[in-house]
Amino acid sequence: MLYKNLNWTLQRSIRMCVRRTMVTLLNNADYRFLEEGVSIVTDSFVCQVVADMMEERSFQGWSQFDFEIDDVEMKELIQKIEHSMRKRNSTLKQRNYYRRLLIDLRLNEDIPTDYLYMKKRLREMQAVKKELKRKEMEKKPATFTEIQKLKKM
Incomplete structure (x- = not known):
């Protein structure tokens, strides 16, 4: 089954997992590779996010479902999440x-x-x-x- 064909709760669960993984990767790297206004989404970053997600997969609710998400769609998803993270207002x-x-x-x-x-x-x-x-x-x-x-x- 394709990612876009999953119901919205599973898609949301996957998006939350992607966001959590991105935050963890950024924290672990102390935001070193981050620059103002420059996207962090590269092929290697996408691969790293996917690899980390697969390590934590057993703890996720979406892990019981067999689905596919192609590289382009995953990259777009990560770019959307990055954009929303950058737009967030500071407290x-x-x-x-x-x-x-x-x-x-x-x-x-x-x-x-x-x-x-x-x-x-x-x-x-x-x-x-x-x-x-x-x-x-x-x-x-x-x-x-x-x-x-x-x-x-």
């Missing part, structure tokens, strides 16, 4: 956190309207802030004798 909490990171890192940029790219920038800025904090913690405070020597100068 007020996310925007405020983004602004705080910009202030903390002394950066001047606008909050991206591309949701996936915003998630990538958040991860990058969090990593930079964490590294700065680590470097700051490595600095040892001056000892009492060092302070006394400086005062005498």
Whole structure:
């Protein structure tokens, strides 16, 4: 049976599984290969999504049904999901956190309207802030004798 001939509940279940797999792949890669306004859907990405879905297939409700989905249709499905993920609006909490990171890192940029790219920038800025904090913690405070020597100068 073809994917488009399945009832809508099974199609929705498959779409949700594809979306979940895409989110997992992006999180595992820390959004590294993501660029603003550039589609992530390539043949290799589609193959990776399908392979990950097949690994989790036994846990899915749609796994009991035998159906086919050709490569072109799967690629279109993933592109639609990517488009909806990019269009998603960020929450007020996310925007405020983004602004705080910009202030903390002394950066001047606008909050991206591309949701996936915003998630990538958040991860990058969090990593930079964490590294700065680590470097700051490595600095040892001056000892009492060092302070006394400086005062005498």
